Amino acid sequence: MNPFLALLEPLxxxxxxxxxxxxxxxxxxxxxxxxxxxxxxxxxxxxxxLFAALLLGPAHAGIISTLLSLGLLLGLIKPxxxxxxxxxxxxxxxxxxxxxxxxxxxxVDRQRWLQGLLLVASIALFCVTLFAVIDxxxxxxxxxxxxxxxxxxxxxxxxxxxxRSTAEWQGMFSSKLAGAHPNYPLLLPGAFAWGWHFxxxxxxxxxxxxxxxxxxxxxxxxxxYLAASVSKIAGFLAGTFFLVLGPYLFWSxxxxxxxxxxxxxxxxxxxxxVALRSEQPRLFxxxxxxGGLASWTKNEGLIFLLSIGLxxxxxxxxxxxxxxGKSWGSFQSFxxxxxxxxLAVLILKCYLGTGNDYEWSKRPLLEHLSIALGEGPQKVPxxxxxxxxxxxxxxxxxxxxxFFIAALVVAGLKKARIENSFGWLPGAIVVLTNLGYALxxxxxxxxxxxxxxxxxxxxxxxxxxxxxxxxxxxxxxVPKTPVTSQ
Amino acid sequence: MVYxxxxxxxxxxxxxxGSFARFLPRTVNFLxxxxxxxxxxxxxxxxxxxxxxxxxxxxxxxxEKVFQFQTTGLPFAxxxxxxxxxxxxxxxxxxxxxxxxxxxxxxxxxxxYLAPLILNLRPSERYAFVYCSSNTIAEQRLRETNYRMxxxxxxxxxxxxxxx
Numbered sequence: 001m002n003p004f005l006a007l008l009e010p011l012x013x014x015x016x017x018x019x020x021x022x023x024x025x026x027x028x029x030x031x032x033x034x035x036x037x038x039x040x041x042x043x044x045x046x047x048x049x050l051f052a053a054l055l056l057g058p059a060h061a062g063i064i065s066t067l068l069s070l071g072l073l074l075g076l077i078k079p080x081x082x083x084x085x086x087x088x089x090x091x092x093x094x095x096x097x098x099x100x101x102x103x104x105x106x107x108v109d110r111q112r113w114l115q116g117l118l119l120v121a122s123i124a125l126f127c128v129t130l131f132a133v134i135d136x137x138x139x140x141x142x143x144x145x146x147x148x149x150x151x152x153x154x155x156x157x158x159x160x161x162x163x164r165s166t167a168e169w170q171g172m173f174s175s176k177l178a179g180a181h182p183n184y185p186l187l188l189p190g191a192f193a194w195g196w197h198f199x200x201x202x203x204x205x206x207x208x209x210x211x212x213x214x215x216x217x218x219x220x221x222x223x224x225y226l227a228a229s230v231s232k233i234a235g236f237l238a239g240t241f242f243l244v245l246g247p248y249l250f251w252s253x254x255x256x257x258x259x260x261x262x263x264x265x266x267x268x269x270x271x272x273x274v275a276l277r278s279e280q281p282r283l284f285x286x287x288x289x290x291g292g293l294a295s296w297t298k299n300e301g302l303i304f305l306l307s308i309g310l311x312x313x314x315x316x317x318x319x320x321x322x323x324x325g326k327s328w329g330s331f332q333s334f335x336x337x338x339x340x341x342x343l344a345v346l347i348l349k350c351y352l353g354t355g356n357d358y359e360w361s362k363r364p365l366l367e368h369l370s371i372a373l374g375e376g377p378q379k380v381p382x383x384x385x386x387x388x389x390x391x392x393x394x395x396x397x398x399x400x401x402x403f404f405i406a407a408l409v410v411a412g413l414k415k416a417r418i419e420n421s422f423g424w425l426p427g428a429i430v431v432l433t434n435l436g437y438a439l440x441x442x443x444x445x446x447x448x449x450x451x452x453x454x455x456x457x458x459x460x461x462x463x464x465x466x467x468x469x470x471x472x473x474x475x476x477x478v479p480k481t482p483v484t485s486q
Numbered sequence: 487m488v489y490x491x492x493x494x495x496x497x498x499x500x501x502x503x504g505s506f507a508r509f510l511p512r513t514v515n516f517l518x519x520x521x522x523x524x525x526x527x528x529x530x531x532x533x534x535x536x537x538x539x540x541x542x543x544x545x546x547x548x549x550e551k552v553f554q555f556q557t558t559g560l561p562f563a564x565x566x567x568x569x570x571x572x573x574x575x576x577x578x579x580x581x582x583x584x585x586x587x588x589x590x591x592x593x594x595x596x597x598x599y600l601a602p603l604i605l606n607l608r609p610s611e612r613y614a615f616v617y618c619s620s621n622t623i624a625e626q627r628l629r630e631t632n633y634r635m636x637x638x639x640x641x642x643x644x645x646x647x648x649x650x
Binding site for chain 2: 002003004125129132133135136138139140141142143144145146152153156157160161164165168169171174176177178179203204205237240241244398399403406410471475476
């Protein structure tokens with residue numbers, strides 16, 4: 001089978017999962033939402049299915065995972081029905097009240113023809129950029145189909161254990177295997193190995209195609225969120241802006257897990273904002289699932305999930321002070337969504353990959369504290385200088401750092417509206433995530449320069465898409481007359 | 487009133503008032519959209535060389551055999567028949583295992599190609615794969631690790647057995 005055709009299975013599986021979860025939910029721009037979330041949700045599900053098959057029946061895990069994923073797809077589509085599923089994708093008369101209908105830009109709001117022209121131009125710009133970027137991705141992937149260091153020697157290595165001899169797959173956790181990071185989550189290896197089982201061979205093309213699918217989903221996600229909450233022009237411009245950012249394209253061509261992690265963190269955060277605005281429990285469920293998949297992608301994702309879970313608990317308690325039962329209901333949906341991936345992470349961390357090959361883990365707690373208190377403060381200026389160099393002073397980010405600072409200032413001015421629309425949440429996640437990374441860099445026992453050179457740009461990827469969403473939401477809308485939700 | 491949703495009316499009063507309040511948002515909008523458009527318009531992708539277009543054509547046609555030369559650790563295919571398919575064997579290199587050693591890339595490539603066979607950089611198994619850069623270094627490393635060469639593949643490479 002052609003690897004391009006194999007992409008359809010996770011795409012359809014994700015779409016079916018979302019269709020079941022969102023049945024009857026009048027989400028605005030639903031087809032765009034499905035385009036943005038179906039593939040990542042589906043590939044995450046496939047990875048979890050393979051992990052479960054390896055645990056339950058390692059000898060036949062390949063065939064079990066293929067049949068399970070196909071069976072789940074059919075099982076979801078059958079009760080749903082093809083026609084109602086397609087009907088559900090059509091624009092609805094009364095979409096969810098996400099935000100008031102906000103005009104795309106104040107300077108064009110009275111001239112509909114200009115607005116229409118700008119919309120067509122922004123869609124055309126998005127399509128041309130998308131085509132150019134896909135073309136460049138394929139050219140670069142053709143030159144190096146196995147990707148960068150992590151892709152070749154960490155993620156693909158684990159995938160080979162999960163594919164070549166499923167009965168021996170736990171060899172990947174062996175303490176004899178140097179530098180294999182036994183406690184790393186397995187979304188990418190599972191996705192690669194699931195595809196190889198599905199195709200029946202260790203296809204060289206499958207990993208870059210998975211990476212491309214997740215990269216493009218980031219652009220569609222931004223487009224959907226901003227089209228739904230700000231304007232279609234803002235959505236397509238934000239999607240285009242994302243596509244011209246070099247770091248995301250570079251690291252996805254090299255098949256690193258940072259772009260998939262950035263996707264899952266962003267999708268969890270943005271769907272959560274929409275869920276909080278619309279108070280739809282099913283959106284909390286999807287947000288939880290996407291956050292859970294972040295924890296199944298990288299260890300940073302697990303910390304993100306814990307942090308956003310705590311943040312959500314706080315928000316819900318404040319929002320429904322008089323009705324804590326309602327808060328608990330929304331929070332339960334979030335937890336329920338995250339349960340499956342988190343269960344996989346717990347099994348991995350507690351029973352399988354219990355070894356840790358980090359220098360960090362071999363030191364006693366007191367030594368950590370002495371490093372944190374002794375050397376940590378001395379590193380602070382260097383860490384902040386590095387953040388400045390890699391964000392504000394770097395042309396690769398196309399001024400995103402400056403836009404973000406401007407958005408923070410404007411958010412301060414629009415405080416009342418931001419508070420009520422949860423528009424501050426993406427910005428808060430960006431700030432908290434990067435402060436957390438700065439803290440880790442300060443207290444880490446590794447050489448700081450080495451860490452900055454090898455990891456900082458990838459760490460910045462994790463919250464960069466949320467930063468774009470925050471900038472576009474804060475710096476664009478200015479409704480002046482009273483408007484009601486659609 | 488602006489309704490975020492039916493339950494939450496939000497006060498729409500701007501924080502800044504007068505003509506400044508009307509002027510500022512328009513300016514911010516104009517500057518932001520203008521800057522974003524400028525960033526997009528001035529962005530460019532790196533140039534690519536001619537042969538890549540041929541490779542991309544093969545990629546799109548699904549001709550994977552053309553790309554087999556890129557397989558990680560392909561040079562280790564020659565020694566695969568001499569090694570077991572699973573379990574673990576020692577892996578002896580020029581220097582004892584030190585995390586971060588640049589020469590370890592060869593080990594990772596070999597591990598990638600030979601998985602699920604585990605290559606142990608701290609050899610203790612009955613058999614070990616010797617991957618040194620010269621015969622002299624190989625002999626020295628065999629003495630240090632208490633192995634003896636069973637079969638040589640030349641240039642410090644070979645299969646060794648643990649001495650009692």
